[in-house]
Amino acid sequence: MTSICFYFQVHQPYRLRPxxxxxxxxxxxxxxxxxxxQIIKKxxxxxxxxxxxxxxxxxxxxxxxxxxxxxxxxxxxxxxxQHYPLxxxxxxxxxxxxxxxxLAETYYHSLSSLVSEEEFxxxxxxxxxxxxxxxNYTPAIFRNTELIFSNHIAWLAGEMGFKGMLLxxxxxxxxxxxxxxxxxxxxxxxxxxxxxxxxxxxxxxFRFSEKSWKEYPxxxxxxxxxxxxxxxxxxVVNLFMDFETFGEHQWEDSGIFNxxxxxxxxxxxxxxxxxxxxxxxxxxxxxVGDIDTHDPVSxxxxxxxxxxWLGNNIQNExxxxxxxxxxxxxxxxxKKLLEVFRRLQTSxxxxxxxxxxxxxxxxxxxxxPFESPYDAYIYYMNVxxxxxxxxxxxxxxxxKSAKVSKTTKKSTLKKTKSVKPKTSTGYxxxxxxxEIMVENNIKSKGQASxxxxxxxxxxxxx
Amino acid sequence: xxxxxxxxxxxxxxxxxxxxxISLSSxxxxxxxxxxxxxxxxxIGEMRKMGKNVLMISWEYPPRITGGLGVASKGLAVxxxxxxxxxxxxxxxxxxxxxxxxxxxxxxxxxxRHLLSEDEIQELAVKTSKFKYYAEQISTYGxxxxxxxxxxxxxxxxxxxxxxxxxxxxxxxEDFLTGNYSNRVYDEINIFAxxxxxxxxxxxxDIIHAHDWMTYKAxxxxxxxxxxxxxCHVHSTEFDRSGDKVxxxxxxxxxxxxxxxxxxxxxxxxxxxxxxxxxxxxxxxxKTVHNGVDFTQVIEEPSxxxxxxxxxxxxxxxxxxxxxxxxxxxxxITFQKGPxxxxxxxxxxxxxxxxxxxxxxxxxxxxxRIIDMAAGMGMGSYFHYTGFLKNEGVIKLYNISDLYIxxxxxxxFGITPLEAMLHKVPxxxxxxxxxxxxxxxxxxxxxxxINQIANSIIYVLKNPKIYKKMxxxxxxxxxxxxxxxxxxxxxxxxxxxxx
Numbered sequence: 001m002t003s004i005c006f007y008f009q010v011h012q013p014y015r016l017r018p019x020x021x022x023x024x025x026x027x028x029x030x031x032x033x034x035x036x037x038q039i040i041k042k043x044x045x046x047x048x049x050x051x052x053x054x055x056x057x058x059x060x061x062x063x064x065x066x067x068x069x070x071x072x073x074x075x076x077x078x079x080x081x082q083h084y085p086l087x088x089x090x091x092x093x094x095x096x097x098x099x100x101x102x103l104a105e106t107y108y109h110s111l112s113s114l115v116s117e118e119e120f121x122x123x124x125x126x127x128x129x130x131x132x133x134x135x136n137y138t139p140a141i142f143r144n145t146e147l148i149f150s151n152h153i154a155w156l157a158g159e160m161g162f163k164g165m166l167l168x169x170x171x172x173x174x175x176x177x178x179x180x181x182x183x184x185x186x187x188x189x190x191x192x193x194x195x196x197x198x199x200x201x202x203x204x205x206f207r208f209s210e211k212s213w214k215e216y217p218x219x220x221x222x223x224x225x226x227x228x229x230x231x232x233x234x235x236v237v238n239l240f241m242d243f244e245t246f247g248e249h250q251w252e253d254s255g256i257f258n259x260x261x262x263x264x265x266x267x268x269x270x271x272x273x274x275x276x277x278x279x280x281x282x283x284x285x286x287x288v289g290d291i292d293t294h295d296p297v298s299x300x301x302x303x304x305x306x307x308x309w310l311g312n313n314i315q316n317e318x319x320x321x322x323x324x325x326x327x328x329x330x331x332x333x334x335k336k337l338l339e340v341f342r343r344l345q346t347s348x349x350x351x352x353x354x355x356x357x358x359x360x361x362x363x364x365x366x367x368x369p370f371e372s373p374y375d376a377y378i379y380y381m382n383v384x385x386x387x388x389x390x391x392x393x394x395x396x397x398x399x400k401s402a403k404v405s406k407t408t409k410k411s412t413l414k415k416t417k418s419v420k421p422k423t424s425t426g427y428x429x430x431x432x433x434x435e436i437m438v439e440n441n442i443k444s445k446g447q448a449s450x451x452x453x454x455x456x457x458x459x460x461x462x
Numbered sequence: 463x464x465x466x467x468x469x470x471x472x473x474x475x476x477x478x479x480x481x482x483x484i485s486l487s488s489x490x491x492x493x494x495x496x497x498x499x500x501x502x503x504x505x506i507g508e509m510r511k512m513g514k515n516v517l518m519i520s521w522e523y524p525p526r527i528t529g530g531l532g533v534a535s536k537g538l539a540v541x542x543x544x545x546x547x548x549x550x551x552x553x554x555x556x557x558x559x560x561x562x563x564x565x566x567x568x569x570x571x572x573x574x575r576h577l578l579s580e581d582e583i584q585e586l587a588v589k590t591s592k593f594k595y596y597a598e599q600i601s602t603y604g605x606x607x608x609x610x611x612x613x614x615x616x617x618x619x620x621x622x623x624x625x626x627x628x629x630x631x632x633x634x635x636e637d638f639l640t641g642n643y644s645n646r647v648y649d650e651i652n653i654f655a656x657x658x659x660x661x662x663x664x665x666x667x668d669i670i671h672a673h674d675w676m677t678y679k680a681x682x683x684x685x686x687x688x689x690x691x692x693x694c695h696v697h698s699t700e701f702d703r704s705g706d707k708v709x710x711x712x713x714x715x716x717x718x719x720x721x722x723x724x725x726x727x728x729x730x731x732x733x734x735x736x737x738x739x740x741x742x743x744x745x746x747x748x749k750t751v752h753n754g755v756d757f758t759q760v761i762e763e764p765s766x767x768x769x770x771x772x773x774x775x776x777x778x779x780x781x782x783x784x785x786x787x788x789x790x791x792x793x794x795i796t797f798q799k800g801p802x803x804x805x806x807x808x809x810x811x812x813x814x815x816x817x818x819x820x821x822x823x824x825x826x827x828x829x830x831r832i833i834d835m836a837a838g839m840g841m842g843s844y845f846h847y848t849g850f851l852k853n854e855g856v857i858k859l860y861n862i863s864d865l866y867i868x869x870x871x872x873x874x875f876g877i878t879p880l881e882a883m884l885h886k887v888p889x890x891x892x893x894x895x896x897x898x899x900x901x902x903x904x905x906x907x908x909x910x911x912i913n914q915i916a917n918s919i920i921y922v923l924k925n926p927k928i929y930k931k932m933x934x935x936x937x938x939x940x941x942x943x944x945x946x947x948x949x950x951x952x953x954x955x956x957x958x959x960x961x
């Protein structure tokens with residue numbers, strides 16, 4: 001038997017507005033509400049609604065044999081709930097069929113796994129809570145933002161109790177091996193891994209409507225044939241892609257919906273093929289090998305690394321800028337500020353600052369709400385400054401109240417005391433990991449992996 | 463007759479196509495336009511008073527400006543009228559939003575289009591590269607086997623009409639003369655020169671005064687026809703703009719103009735030296751007239767209120783970075799302005815005074831490189847960029863700035879430090895600037911000496927006494943600078959040249 005694991009990523013960021021220097025300190029909102037609402041509505045109509053309807057149809061038609069997995073970012077769920085609740089209703093329907101698995105990720109679709117264990121764990125927990133609340137489902141499998149994976153992150157996921165994790169089937173980590181088997185993480189032996197079959201996945205996600213492609217137009221018969229060719233040489237075929245592929249990246253007139261509708265039928269023509277949820281697949285098949293990479297791997301661009309988010313000076317500065325504020329945010333002990341802090345961590349902000357292929361007008365440009373990566377950076381840094389000022393103002397208030405409480409010697413003293421020790425340790429940690437991150441991305445990679453290595457070992461000893 | 467038709471048909475067909483292509487509507491517009499336009503008196507004999515009639519030629523004029531050139535030519539023109547002169551100001555393109563000032567007559571191409579004769583229109587149109595393109599398209603139809611001369615006789619009248627029409631269409635196009643610095647600028651300065659010479663015949667003037675290289679061709683062309691003296695006013699040279707990698711075409715225009723002109727005016731000794739050293743102009747053919755500042759543009763009572771608390775001792779808070787000190791750069795982010803020295807100096811300042819912020823206003827070909835450079839040096843959170851700011855924006859920025867830096871590599875004059883001083887912002891300026899020759903209450907540094915720049919910034923920010931002294935005395939000093947003194951100098955140069 002060979003199993004097909006479909007997994008779709010659903011995410012929409014809160015995009016920032018062009019935030020001018022003179023907006024700093026003037027209480028100008030950070031996010032471009034109008035644009036965000038417009039986009040969530042547009043994508044819902046073009047993609048989320050029609051695509052979920054088709055999936056519902058298929059699940060009913062094949063009576064439990066057609067199974068899929070979803071990962072919905074927290075910021076997507078928030079926005080959809082508020083501006084297009086029908087989408088959430090459809091996901092709830094999907095949840096009720098029992099044929100849909102929901103995966104865990106960071107609520108804010110952030111890159112926190114790279115620098116801040118505290119933030120990372122908090123955001124994953126928040127997300128799990130949200131999925132439990134909305135869909136009555138407890139995720140057991142983890143997928144990190146943009147499928148970013150490294151030994152350290154795998155270890156974190158394992159520590160949080162996840163049974164499995166998804167990642168990119170990048171050549172550089174697989175080498176001669178192929179992605180169609182279950183693997184495990186080298187430093188988290190209980191964490192089983194499913195690797196994206198990027199060739200077959202990208203045939204749908206990127207090449208489907210590419211007219212210069214020699215396989216164009218791609219029929220579901222032909223595609224099912226490619227999947228069938230795995231028979232005998234693999235256990236699982238992992239087809240991971242953005243859900244927006246259906247109707248948004250590949251428009252309806254490309255025939256993508258008909259392709260999706262007809263695919264299961266053609267897959268089932270071969271009696272040895274089935275669809276499985278990812279948690280079923282990792283149970284069913286034996287582990288064939290270890291995945292070992294200190295350098296983070298992602299599913300983005302040809303490089304399959306972090307360079308789409310942290311590949312140049314401006315991205316690294318913005319990234320450092322936001323995580324430098326972590327301690328102040330924790331100190332402020334304010335829910336609103338924490339929320340703002342986390343929304344600013346969404347990976348898309350850094351993606352917009354990517355200068356790779358800036359001149360080619362490719363996929364990076366397609367998604368960028370700003371004119372240039374530098375504009376994205378300038379506005380982000382202005383927002384960051386405004387946020388920093390708000391934090392400072394808040395810290396001042398706290399200090400004042402602390403002073404007042406000292407003079408009155410009342411119970412408020414306890415509160416301020418209890419805040420401090422918690423934070424001082426957290427600060428060190430985040431600083432340490434920031435250093436690692438920066439080195440890892442800009443400077444010598446070997447050195448950085450050594451540091452990471454040491455860190456993993458240290459943590460193990462503890 | 464029969465043969466003629468045969469030959470002409472394709473020509474005429476093509477002609478019709480082209481007419482359609484350029485669009486008939488513009489033809490209609492032209493007729494309407496011609497009727498509507500009522501041009502103000504251009505031939506003004508009676509206005510001749512005690513003063514002289516100056517034919518000024520500039521490429522920029524406020525509000526449409528990219529740098530100091532437009533501001534300076536306006537400031538000078540206004541002051542000259544106050545001394546009893548009247549000024550014709552020839553410009554490539556007006557926006558219609560220019561301030562109306564008695565004694566200054568703004569003339570652009572559009573205003574004078576209907577005054578041009580058919581021949582003149584054609585002469586102008588021929589200067590554009592598009593014309594060649596159209597004409598080539600038509601001329602390919604001329605190759606139908608006949609001898610060129612017989613063919614030309616037959617088609618000449620049609621040909622003539624054709625040229626006429628194309629010419630009309632071309633000069634009606636919005637982009638015929640834009641006054642921008644696009645890649646068409648060489649085309650445009652030639653058109654501009656030809657047009658200026660035509661229009662000058664209709665004007666009564668004593669002297670020609672051309673500002674910067676874009677207008678030197680026009681100045682010389684007018685001088686040739688009118689036999690009147692021409693003065694080249696040098697606001698910047700190719701060496702200021704491009705360093706040692708000069709554009710030969712621009713250099714040649716400048717070089718020719720400086721030597722052909724009856725007199726040159728340099729905006730500083732610094733620029734005069736460049737003319738002597740780099741263009742071998744005779745020193746007695748150059749006069750230095752430093753620029754002034756138009757004080758009326760500045761808000762009357764510049765306020766302390768948004769300055770940082772520690773420095774001015776006044777507690778009203780600024781909204782942007784209230785706890786920090788703001789050091790500002792205003793200008794195009796190009797090689798000439800030395801933005802990279804600003805960034806390098808900033809690094810040293812931050813090591814000493816961590817709560818310093820650096821704001822850069824302006825854009826230019828080094829914009830992205832500078833942003834990347836500051837980020838690469840780990841100063842992302844210390845730098846802010848406003849992009850291009852209009853006048854109000856710049857004033858807003860001065861009002862929140864604690865210190866202004868002008869690290870120009872080569873600045874013929876540099877008006878912004880004076881503006882900053884008028885807004886009670888102390889300034890640090892490079893010695894390689896004209897403005898450093900006329901102000902005392904500023905710290906003057908070599909643009910390349912990053913340590914000196916950084917140390918000066920630290921010194922001023924850490925010494926409230928010095929800061930206050932620079933602020934107060936700089937303000938008083940800048941207030942004394944106006945356009946009247948330079949205008950008087952220019953006026954006497956006119957007298958000398960006309961003698």
